[in-house]
Each structure stands twice: as C-alpha cells, then as structure tokens.
Amino acid sequence: MGTPVTALPREFFARGVLEVARDLLGRVVRHETPEGAVAVRLTEVEAYAGEADPGSHAFRGRTPRTEVMFGPAGHAYxxxxxxxxWCVNLVTGREGTASAVLLRAGEVVEGLELARERRRAARRDADLARGPARLTQALAIAREQGGADVCAGGPLSVLAGEPVPDAAVSWGPRVGVAGAGAPTPWRTWTTGDPTVSAYRAAVPRRPRRS
DNA sequence: CCGGTGATGGACT
DNA sequence: GTCCATCACCGGA
Structure with missing residues (x-):
C-alpha cells in the first residue's frame, strides 16, 4: 500500500517554533485540488517567533492579515x-503566541507532471519548489488556503514522511528579511539538498524615483 | 557561475 | 508614500 496518509496531529505543531521547524524537515506537504494532487517533501523552513520577533509579520500585533497567526497551531498563514x-506558513505553539514556520523549499514527491505545468519557468525538477513562492505555486496554494486547518484531513495536509536525522540538519540566518543579524539561526534545511533555495542576504531596496 | 533590476499590489505608517 | 519573508531574466566573467 504504501504512503501513510495520516496528517500530523495538532500536538506536533503546538510546540516551540524552532522545534517544530526542525522537525518539519522531511515531512510531506500535500495539496489536493480538482486538477490532482501535488506533494512536496520539505527541505528548508524558517521560524518566526511571534510578536516579540522584529522579523515577523506579527511584530506589530494583531491585524486582519496576521489574525490567523494568533490562533491555534496547525493552520496555514x-x-x-x-x-x-503567495507564501505559506504553518502556525505553531500555543494559541496567542503568533509563532509560525515559513515553508521555503522542498522536493516534489507526488504529482510531478502537474507541478511542471504549474511551474513552466523551472528548468530542472529541483527548481519546482525551490523558494517559498515557487513552493506555493507548485502546490497551488494561494489566498483560498489562508487559514486552512492542516490537521483536519482536508485538502491541505502535512504527512509524516521521513524525519531528517540531526546529522543532516543545517542552521543559518534568515533569507531576505530586513533587520537580519539576529543572533538566533532561524532557518533550517537539509544539508546539501539540491532543492534548498540559494541564500541571499537581505538587499537594501533600491531607491525608486518618482 | 554571479550580480543587478523590473514587475507589481497590498499592508501599514 | 514606503516597504516588502520574491522571482525571472539579462548581461558579464
């Protein structure tokens, strides 16, 4: 039979954000749509530590946009x-903490043909979900999936997959976030995996003339 | 391989 | 009005 189709339980997500981030590596995000299903094995994620984190969208408190992050774990922001x-996070921790993990990259493990159609610009399969916006495009995650409960057996879920051993886990700075230089390595990835996004330091925005 | 830059719209000050 | 948790494409080495 094969692939276990049981979604990870809410308790998995209701822990500290760094712990959840690390444990998400190797897990499989699956999205089923009328077109078919695409699934991605996560190879790179990034933690955002709630209201106290200057890099987080939740830093300025509760707004209509960030409301989901303040809710229970296991929902999609x-x-x-x-x-x-579009980019997608999974809400972690206790309700009210607004911590979440950004899904940055992965390897397509189901629905390869459909993922290729959705990502025409990709030159190699390793590029299909290499980067947070590429990952959502391959999975067809957009506004409609906002707030989705990934623990409820719905069309968007996170399957157990195969956890990555400590020896294969790397940590480093966040990508593209202004106010970087934070002492904590918030980003984690599977060492040496070809689907991990290229690191770029946050570039100062070029001045725009009027 | 690498660095530079335009596209494009919503959230927030 | 300003700032983006980005990507594709281009030109140069």
Whole structure:
C-alpha cells in the first residue's frame, strides 16, 4: 500500500517554533485540488517567533492579515508578497503566541507532471519548489488556503514522511528579511539538498524615483 | 557561475 | 508614500 496518509496531529505543531521547524524537515506537504494532487517533501523552513520577533509579520500585533497567526497551531498563514507571490506558513505553539514556520523549499514527491505545468519557468525538477513562492505555486496554494486547518484531513495536509536525522540538519540566518543579524539561526534545511533555495542576504531596496 | 533590476499590489505608517 | 519573508531574466566573467 504504501504512503501513510495520516496528517500530523495538532500536538506536533503546538510546540516551540524552532522545534517544530526542525522537525518539519522531511515531512510531506500535500495539496489536493480538482486538477490532482501535488506533494512536496520539505527541505528548508524558517521560524518566526511571534510578536516579540522584529522579523515577523506579527511584530506589530494583531491585524486582519496576521489574525490567523494568533490562533491555534496547525493552520496555514498565507500572505501575498511583492504584488505577485503567495507564501505559506504553518502556525505553531500555543494559541496567542503568533509563532509560525515559513515553508521555503522542498522536493516534489507526488504529482510531478502537474507541478511542471504549474511551474513552466523551472528548468530542472529541483527548481519546482525551490523558494517559498515557487513552493506555493507548485502546490497551488494561494489566498483560498489562508487559514486552512492542516490537521483536519482536508485538502491541505502535512504527512509524516521521513524525519531528517540531526546529522543532516543545517542552521543559518534568515533569507531576505530586513533587520537580519539576529543572533538566533532561524532557518533550517537539509544539508546539501539540491532543492534548498540559494541564500541571499537581505538587499537594501533600491531607491525608486518618482 | 554571479550580480543587478523590473514587475507589481497590498499592508501599514 | 514606503516597504516588502520574491522571482525571472539579462548581461558579464
């Protein structure tokens, strides 16, 4: 038979954000749509530590956009980025803490043909979900998945997959977040995996003329 | 391989 | 008005 289809339980997500981030590596995010299912084995994620974290969208408190992050663990916080892209986080910790893990990259392990159709620009399969907005495009995650409960057996779920051993786990700084230089390595990835996104330091925005 | 840059729209000050 | 938790594409080495 094969692949276990049981979603990870809410208790998995209701822990400290760094612990959840590390344990998400190797897990499988699966999204089933009328077109078919695509699943991605996570290779890179990034932790955001709630209201106290200057890099987090929750830093300025509860707003309509960030409301989901303040809710219970195991729900999807989906946000619109740079006027073009969608990115997805999984809410972690106790209700009210607003911590979450950004899904940054993964390897497509189901629905390869469909993922290729959704990601025409990808030159290699390793690029299909290499980067947070590429991952959501491969999985067809957008506004409608905002707030989705990934522990409820719905179309969007996180399957057990195969956890990554400590020896294969790397840690480092966040990508593209202004106010970097934080002492904590918030990003974690599977060492040497070709689907891990390229590291780029946060670049100062170029001045825009009027 | 690498660095530079335009696209594009919503959230927030 | 300013700031983006980004990506694709281009030109140069």
């Amino acid at each position: 989906v946000y619109f980025s740079y006027g073009m892209h």
